[in-house]
Amino acid sequence: MFENPFGTNLQDLQQNYYQQLAAMQQMQKGSSILEDINKVVAGMSTDEQRMMSESPDYKMAKQTYEAGFMGFLGQKFSQEYVNTPEGKTSAVNLLNAIKRIKDKVSEDLKAKQKKVDELIHLLENDPELKKRYEELSIGK
Structure with a gap:
């Protein structure tokens, strides 16, 4: 049995x-x-620890470790967290925010691309603007 x-x-x-x-x-x-x-x-002394914590090399190593650690925890416990009432609420809020932001970001990028396209069109079709742009480009 x-x-x-x-x-x-x-x-x-x-x-x-x-x-x-x-x-x-x-x-x-x-x-x-x-x-x-x-x-x-x-x-290490307190001063040594403070100086070390300001070091770019230390900051990068610590950030890499912490990011890996958080990723590990996320993989291990994300499903368990989502199964709790708080986790489910947080996950639903995150999903809603992602959907809302995704649409806004997409619209913003389209608007920026439209402006870039308009500027390129103006640049290509306005001889004085084109001449000024070339002068500025050469001066760099």
Whole structure:
């Protein structure tokens, strides 16, 4: 009636054990990196930490890490969040905003393109404007 979740023979048990062991070792590797980060930062003075936090190299590395971390969390928990009442409300609001903004952005881009097309038409058909444009282009 109930199946054994660990398998039915010694080979299944060993395989399950080694998979769990490998997963734990992988988690320990990740946590040791975080421990190293914490140790290095803890060994720095407040002024060193402040200067480091202003460094473009540090900012880029931190932003990359945080973006990856947030992406990871999003992939892991987005569906669970959407299944909550708050998550569903937030997701519906986001969808509505995207739809509303998408239409406005599309209209704005079409309006800008129309202006660009009109300017190009004027530039091509007005000899004085064309001459002035060429003078300004050459002067650069």
